[in-house]
Amino acid sequence: MSPFRAILAKDLRTELRTLESVPAMALFSATTFVLFRFGLDRDSLEGSLAAGVLLATVLFAAILAINRVFVTEREQGGFDAIRLAPVDATSLYLAKVCVLMLYLAAFELIAVPVFAIFFLDTAGGLPALAGVLLLADLGLAAIGALVSSIAVNSRARDLIAPLLLLPLLVPVMIGAAGAAEPLLLADGPSYEGFGKWIAVLALYDVVFCLVGYAVYDFLLED
């Protein structure tokens, strides 16, 4: 078994045993949707507002997961154990990106239907929305894994992670919101401009995956 698969299997096994991340994310999203529903005083959303509410919720739920994954690894000495092994650190990066993507996908399987029940009049755009969310998840996971690895060894990690992470995630949110907006129109999905935003999102994902792959070895060094 490759180190990548070993780290991935270890993280998934730990999550299945402790249920620390995904249930917390799901609970957070349900609470957020309730707050939006009463805060906006609307029982139906569409277009940019619907996209904004959904993606803001996904973003903050992702930050919960990113913190959990990396703080646990640090607290239990996982980074040291992995660095003592003859393992390329990029295996750790790729495994963490995959773990975060799986957490986000599992979370969205719960959160998106809840969002649709709370706010949407039509579910016609949801299949295409799944593709948008998948690309957004890749960006969140690739950037989150990179920034958290920098922040986790710092005493001010609670401050550094959001300060570095949120600005870097702005393009992901812009791309995802741009692509999701026409899918969430009240009179059914439209695909005008959809391809352009998907391309922006995919390009940003590719850039950060490559940056992470290239620099992760150096980030883990003291």
Add this chain to the structure above:
Amino acid sequence: MRDLRRDYNERAVLRGVTFELDPGRTLVVIGPNGAGKSTLLRILATLLRPSGGEVEVLGAELPARAWAARGRIGYLGHEPLLYRELTVRENLEFNARLHGVDDAERRMSELLDRAGLARRATEPVRNLSAGMLQRAAICRTLLHGPELLLLDEPRTHLDLGATAVVDELLGPAEGRARVIVTHDLEGGLADADSALALRAAGDVAYVGAASVLSPGDARAILEGRL
């Protein structure tokens, strides 16, 4: 290692540390709290970069060729480096996969047996007592058959029976060098071929044959009188 220096925020934690250790030999490191003993082990384990000086571990110059030494070092520090939610066996399996251990099942069973953990191997690590946790960490340290053992207070939390088990597991072996940090002066000096004594300021008070350094002198160094 020649003239090693390690700084934390401009403060020198270790300075002027020079020693050499041949395969199969044992070096005991003593010194008061804060003298840099654990930092020294972490540098040798490739987990920390030296701030200055030359360090070569198993023929690999650090930090440039740390990758060449990794996987050949067994490091037992203050933390067990085990995941609390996984069982002892799952932790060992995980480490075996990282290190690419051949015949991992046989090796794990042998170590768990020798460490007296065979019956607790399927329990989550969080359920283990401190002594059992230390024994599990020792199994992790030895799993991949390291050529260099770096041991920071290996007898911590162990009762007399467990100490004997651990001494046998971590004892001298052909071709396996050991660096042991300990506060047990008599035991540590008796087990070692050479000794390194560090002062509170992180400089070297003594380096040389362990047989030449008396426990009394070692105690004086620890208490800052020498």
